Amino acid sequence: MNWISNYVRPTINSLFSRREVPENLWKKCPECGTMLFHRELADNLNVCSSCDHHMHITPRDRFADLFDGGIFTEVSVPEVIHDPLHFKDQKKYPERLKAAQKKTGEKDAMLVAQGEMNRTPIVAACQDFSFMGGSMGMYVGNAIIAAAETAVKLERPLILFSAAGGARMQEGILSLMQMPRTTVAVEMLKEEGLPFIVVLTHPTTGGVTASYAMLGDIHIGEPNALIGFAGTRVIEQTIREKLPEGFQRSEYLLDHGMLDRVTHRKNLKAELTSITRALTGLPPAVAGDLPKPSKAKSEAPKAEEK
């Protein structure tokens, strides 16, 4: 596989050096080093076809796969005060925000949508690791609250995909307060008897793990995702010993009783369907219920409304 990619790459690059062509046609798998063609990678939901490494996937790509036909309605998230602390490290926080918005095309690190997954009505929230490490600040808090409120209003389960290094330091104590704040959102769901299913993806650490990500009715980890409270380096420095192989990875957490399942991304949709339908008293989904979603996944997903 490697020699093909190495050989083919320059030719393709010179052939498609026009504007509309994505800049990186090839992506190197960070685990095994295989060069993967972008379209093939997208069709494979950003999972390496060679070693099954689950790479980061944007919320929109995730939703394009999760919702039937790639159709979903975005749930609007109430605005927040930008830069409540006037935070500045080597860069000003608003500059960091702007850069992340430009890079991702998103407002902040979480996207919320509602729609149907295998004809099962759901609300979904997905954290965007490419937006400042998915970090949880006021916006992410508002997004989770909006997701819970929408789920309550529509009487649907909430499926949340977590991915974050932790809280957004630039919002100081207000980012920390998203731990109890998002917990209130989870309480709203529980009170209404609505399922809250968390899919923990790589990486989910810090205050995010120590709040909503660990309060699900069901916890599913994507394979080999890093999930934990403290950072591995901090732990090693504290206890002065090397941590075992696979420490804080999904499979390790499954072994230690913190997850219900570890599920390959390509099987997630079917599994989430079966779980949500069982929990909400719906009959099992019938295969062939719907036409297959269109193949054009690399295109921007259609949204019913903005």
Add this chain to the structure above:
Amino acid sequence: MNNYLEFEKPLAEIEGKAEELRALARSNEEMDVEEEASALDKKAEALLKDLYSDLTAWRKCQVARHPDRPHCLDYINQLFTDFTQLAGDRNFADDLAIVGGLARIGDQAVVVIGQEKGSDTKSRVERNFGMARPEGYRKAIRLMDLAHRFKLPVVTLVDTTGAFPGKGAEERGQSEAIARCTEKCLQIGVPLITVVIGEGGSGGAVALAAGNKLVMLEHSVYSVISPEGCASILWKDASRMREAAEALRVTAQDLSALGVADEIIPEPIGGAHRDPQTTIKSVGAAIEKHLKDLSKKKPETLIKERRKKFLDLGSKGLAA
């Protein structure tokens, strides 16, 4: 003999001189040094007042971590009567980093829970410097459940660098324990009053602090990450903690401006460690006042108000 902080060095010199003079006089009866010594005392007093009137965020962090600062058990022993310590999470162990039990404050029976950092080498090690493991948070959950069932208000005393970053802690579900503990704070149908007596370190502090009232001592701090940790991530240099502390807005005064802290309890001049008795008394008065206010409220109201408090947070930023 006082433990001086780095910024108290000039003070240490003056107080040292006064002490020296008096020691000299004690060994030499003919010497009368009182005039000079009390002049030095006055000078020291003025300097102390000056130093503490406008502490930087980083200095407040140092004061909040001062080894002589009254700790959780000092408050429990001096403010509460009939303290019956209750141990264990009924599952794995008893974590000494978190202490809790039944107690009375005034006539009111309560459940009191807090992080204890320890006061000497032995107890510091025993209590893991106040850094709790999952079983500590699970003990707190159990005690809050107890409080809920028997309608006892809960008082929590927060003083921790953070939850313990250890191998076993992770394996036994540190994240889950903290999340559940925070959840429990939000669920109980009894008043929950939190006093940050020293350091409120990140998620490890939140787990005990998602209550109806958050009271902070004047020089206590509460932060999403330690200034050192923040500096090493954002400045790539842990020694820039002064700037990080400033930027993070960790002080009680900042938290009050942001609507996170409901009340600030003034500390004696020179900080709580210079006059623990007065500090402990003021904390007691604040707890009793809030208990009185909250005890009239119905369980549903307490839960509703608590939720609203957190949902409404973030509606105000700091003035430019």
